[in-house]
Amino acid sequence: MTHAISNALDVAGLENVYDALATAIDRAGEGKSELFLVKLALLNAHALGDPQQMRAHIDAALQDL
Amino acid sequence: MHQPHDQVRPSIYYRYQVFDAWLPSRHSKTQKHQVVIAGAGPIGLVAALELARHGVASVVLESERQVSEGSRAIVFTRRSMEILQQVGVADRITQNGLPWRFGNSFYRGQRVFRMEAPFDDNDRFFPMINLQQQYLEEYLLDACRATGLIDLRWGNKLASVSQDATGARLEIDTPEGPYTLQADWLVAADGARSGIRSAMDLKLEGNSYEGRFVIADIRVDLPLPTERLAFFDPDWNRGNTVLMHREPRSIWRVDYQLPEGETPEQALAPESLRQRIDAQLAMIGHAGTPWEMDWCSVYSARALTLPDYVHGRVLFTGDAAHLLPIFGVRGANTGFQDAQGLAWRLALVAQGLAPAALLESYSTERVGAAREIIDEAGKSTRFMTPPTQGFRLLRDAVLSLSLTQPFVGPLYHWRTSRPHEYRASPLNCAGDDNALFAAGPGHGAPPANVQLGPDDYLLDHIDHAFTLLYFSAEKAVSEALLAVAHAARQQGVPFSILAIGSSETVHGADQTLADTGSAVRLRYGVRAAGAAYLLRPDQHVCARWMTLDAERLQAALQTATMTTPTPSGVHA
Numbered sequence: 136m137t138h139a140i141s142n143a144l145d146v147a148g149l150e151n152v153y154d155a156l157a158t159a160i161d162r163a164g165e166g167k168s169e170l171f172l173v174k175l176a177l178l179n180a181h182a183l184g185d186p187q188q189m190r191a192h193i194d195a196a197l198q199d200l
Numbered sequence: 201m202h203q204p205h206d207q208v209r210p211s212i213y214y215r216y217q218v219f220d221a222w223l224p225s226r227h228s229k230t231q232k233h234q235v236v237i238a239g240a241g242p243i244g245l246v247a248a249l250e251l252a253r254h255g256v257a258s259v260v261l262e263s264e265r266q267v268s269e270g271s272r273a274i275v276f277t278r279r280s281m282e283i284l285q286q287v288g289v290a291d292r293i294t295q296n297g298l299p300w301r302f303g304n305s306f307y308r309g310q311r312v313f314r315m316e317a318p319f320d321d322n323d324r325f326f327p328m329i330n331l332q333q334q335y336l337e338e339y340l341l342d343a344c345r346a347t348g349l350i351d352l353r354w355g356n357k358l359a360s361v362s363q364d365a366t367g368a369r370l371e372i373d374t375p376e377g378p379y380t381l382q383a384d385w386l387v388a389a390d391g392a393r394s395g396i397r398s399a400m401d402l403k404l405e406g407n408s409y410e411g412r413f414v415i416a417d418i419r420v421d422l423p424l425p426t427e428r429l430a431f432f433d434p435d436w437n438r439g440n441t442v443l444m445h446r447e448p449r450s451i452w453r454v455d456y457q458l459p460e461g462e463t464p465e466q467a468l469a470p471e472s473l474r475q476r477i478d479a480q481l482a483m484i485g486h487a488g489t490p491w492e493m494d495w496c497s498v499y500s501a502r503a504l505t506l507p508d509y510v511h512g513r514v515l516f517t518g519d520a521a522h523l524l525p526i527f528g529v530r531g532a533n534t535g536f537q538d539a540q541g542l543a544w545r546l547a548l549v550a551q552g553l554a555p556a557a558l559l560e561s562y563s564t565e566r567v568g569a570a571r572e573i574i575d576e577a578g579k580s581t582r583f584m585t586p587p588t589q590g591f592r593l594l595r596d597a598v599l600s601l602s603l604t605q606p607f608v609g610p611l612y613h614w615r616t617s618r619p620h621e622y623r624a625s626p627l628n629c630a631g632d633d634n635a636l637f638a639a640g641p642g643h644g645a646p647p648a649n650v651q652l653g654p655d656d657y658l659l660d661h662i663d664h665a666f667t668l669l670y671f672s673a674e675k676a677v678s679e680a681l682l683a684v685a686h687a688a689r690q691q692g693v694p695f696s697i698l699a700i701g702s703s704e705t706v707h708g709a710d711q712t713l714a715d716t717g718s719a720v721r722l723r724y725g726v727r728a729a730g731a732a733y734l735l736r737p738d739q740h741v742c743a744r745w746m747t748l749d750a751e752r753l754q755a756a757l758q759t760a761t762m763t764t765p766t767p768s769g770v771h772a
Contacts, residue, residue: 173597181607 202357202373204265212419212494213449214334216266221355224372224379233259233351234550236370236383238358238396241268242333243518243535244389245340249287250543252347253664254694254737256550259381260350261372263357267341270495271332271417273532274447279619279646281325282659282739283536288346289339290325296335298448299326303428305612312602313612315428322650322723324657328529328616330426330447332417361386361396361514368513385546386514389539394520400511404504404523406574411585412458412500414467418477419450420491422484429484430612432599436479439592441584444480451494454480457585464498501525501585503577505570509538509563517542522570525577527584533617534573538566544664544737553692554761561626561762565644569620576615583611619646622740629734629743629756636746639725640733647739650720652713658720661711664737665694666757670709670748671701671721673729677708680750688757694737695757701729736760 144152163171180189209216224231235251237244240262248258276284276293284290303315317327344350359378360371363386370381388396397404429444440457447453454477458467466472473496481489505522509515518535542562548554586592598608622628622644634643641648650658666688670677677685677697688695699709700720706712715721724733724744732748733741734756743756758764 169593170596170600173593174601177594177597177601177608178605181605 201375201377202263202355202359203375204263204355204357206265209266209269211334212492213451214332216334218265219354221265221375222353223374223376225376231379231381232383233257233381234384235259235387235546236261236368236381236385237387237389239389239391239518239520240264240337240341240352240354241389241391241518242273242336242340242532243539244387245337245344246283246287246536247387247389247517247539247543248350249340249343249347250540250664251547252344252349253287254544254547254551255349256547257349258351258387259383260344260352261356261358261370262352262354265354267334267337270415270497271334271447271451271453273333273336273529274330274445274453275529275533276329276331276336277529277533277617278323278325278327279617280533280536281329282646282649283540284336285324285659286540286664286739287340288343289336292339293329293331293336294325296448297329297331298426298446299329300426300428300446301327302425303430303613305430305432305609307432307599307602310603312599313609315613317616322648322657322719324649324651324659330445332447332449332451333532335448358390358395361399363513365512384513385550387542387546388514388516388520389518390520392519392523394516396514397506397516397520400514402506402511402516405507406504407502407578408504409501409525409581409585409587411581412464412467412498414454414456414458414473414476414496414498416454416473416477416496417447417451417494418454418491419494420452420481420486420489421450422446422452422486422489424484431480431483432612433596434480434483436476436483442480444484456480458498467498468496499526501527501581503574503581505567505574507567509542509566510559515542515546515559515562517566521566522573524570524573525581527580528577528616530573530577530617534570537569537619540738541566547737548693548761551692554763558762565620565622565625568622568624572620573617580615621645625740625742627736627742627760627762629752629759631752631755632743633746634744637725637744640723640744641741642744643741645741647733647735647741648723650723652715652719658713659739661698661713662735662739663694663696665696666737666760667735667739668695668697668748668753669720669724669733669735670697670699670706671724671726671729671731672699672706673701675702675704675707677706678750681748681753682708684750684754684757687754693757693761734760 160168235258237260240260248260251258281290301317305313357373359373362369367384368386426446431442443455445453502523509521517538524530545558545562582591586595598611601608625644628643685695697709699706699712701715703714730747732745734743736742742760
């Protein structure tokens with residue numbers, strides 16, 4: 136697998152995910168949203184199949200908190 | 201004056217025997233011995249038995265007067281059984297133990313992972329067998345008596361140790377007062393709270409974890425197979441983990457984590473134990489089943505090791521050398537490998553057949569093994585008892601996902617104890633053909649067992665000697681190879697030749713195995729006649745060749761014993 140191939144979301148796709156995530160966080164409710172997000176991260180990592188790239192995402196997400 | 205407990209320990213299934221204390225007034229005033237072992241637990245006794253196989257006598261000091269209180273170590277791995285077979289107790293363990301190979305992890309009433317330990321026809325022993333430690337110690341004590349070389353001194357407490365370059369001076373307290381004992385070598389097998397380790401002010405390195413566990417042994421009739429059961433985040437003990445193991449004699453080990461902030465005293469209060477065990481039995485669908493307590497204790501998960509097991513004339517082994525989390529059955533099972541690794545070297549050194557430097561390789565190999573275990577155990581411990589909010593979140597996310605997403609299942613499987621491969625051992629031969637083999641156990645690896653026939657396995661044919669597995673098509677072992685074997689034996693180094701692959705007895709070999717189905721050749725990656733493996737007395741591979749010759753065998757033996765050729769060597 137090469138990292139040059141881009142699966143980036145288009146704007147419509149990004150907006151779709153934006154709304155879906157926000158709605159799901161609200162549905163999970165306070166106190167469960169963290170657990171929900173970690174489950175989601177693990178599912179995405181599994182689909183990504185690349186621990187290096189996942190680590191890069193972790194580093195990117197840790198910035199500017 | 202040392203006054204060991206002299207009342208029979210209580211147990212609802214094991215009949216303890218109180219042995220007479222060894223009293224100095226009834227023995228010689230001069231007490232000078234080659235090897236003294238502190239501690240008559242399973243590790244000290246295996247060390248004594250291994251030494252005896254090499255003809256080395258030992259004195260074993262035990263401060264108590266009976267075998268251990270409670271079941272303690274209950275799960276023995278296949279490699280432990282192979283070691284225990286060597287010292288003659290595996291048959292009794294097999295007769296009385298409960299073998300198993302499956303582990304089940306449960307979350308919210310659902311089985312979310314099933315661990316299946318591999319088992320094939322070439323294995324004499326199951327991946328695991330359960331037996332209470334008291335029985336194991338009893339079998340080992342019987343085996344010790346049978347050797348005539350082991351002087352077991354009950355009620356003898358080691359009070360102090362001092363040492364110089366030639367030996368150790370031990371002050372020993374007994375029920376009639378102290379005496380002094382001079383030892384060339386002291387093996388510290390005095391357990392997790394090693395008094396020798398404290399007295400010498402040696403520091404363990406590694407991690408202690410917050411999690412504390414209650415171990416309770418109860419007698420209860422449950423219609424369940426011998427499989428490990430692990431329950432995560434059960435309703436009655438939220439956020440924590442509960443384990444169950446079946447033991448012989450209708451005993452079950454229930455092992456559960458203490459809620460945060462609870463003291464061991466609170467956890468061991470009878471009412472607390474009763475409520476929690478009732479809750480656990482209810483959770484597995486056996487509410488109200490009558491049960492009876494045998495023994496209970498509290499332990500904490502620690503992953504620590506001494507950075508060096510050899511301190512002058514004092515040699516550390518088992519829990520005295522390291523404290524390992526019991527998830528993954530790493531306590532006694534690591535200790536047996538220590539004792540086996542130490543004993544053959546100490547035998548050679550004590551008999552003057554190898555330099556003391558050989559003992560350093562024991563330390564290198566086994567400290568390396570302990571560090572590997574600590575690393576692996578850290579992973580399972582972080583899953584069982586998450587140390588921080590982050591680890592807890594991840595663990596909880598995995599529990600939750602596991603109900604629908606099988607890909608996280610393997611995270612439930614804490615790696616269990618396995619034999620270590622000493623790939624970087626200084627005893628591995630540099631000039632052999634190790635790298636040319638495509639299969640078979642490599643440098644430093646334990647041997648692979650092979651079934652030869654009904655109730656007949658390759659490892660049954662290997663004893664305490666250096667063993668040459670010689671895959672030869674010739675009718676006789678060559679004169680040159682026999683000369684190397686002869687020279688080793690002349691020096692006192694036990695050496696044995698096992699010829700493999702001939703239906704007729706191979707002249708000069710100690711044993712011949714026909715290997716009619718080529719099972720041994722296949723498992724050892726042997727493609728042509730003339731190949732050979734050299735196993736150390738602890739059975740680990742130290743050299744292997746596509747084609748063996750006498751010079752290379754001689755070199756491998758010298759490397760493995762750290763001896764240098766003498767002018768009057770075999771080529772003279």
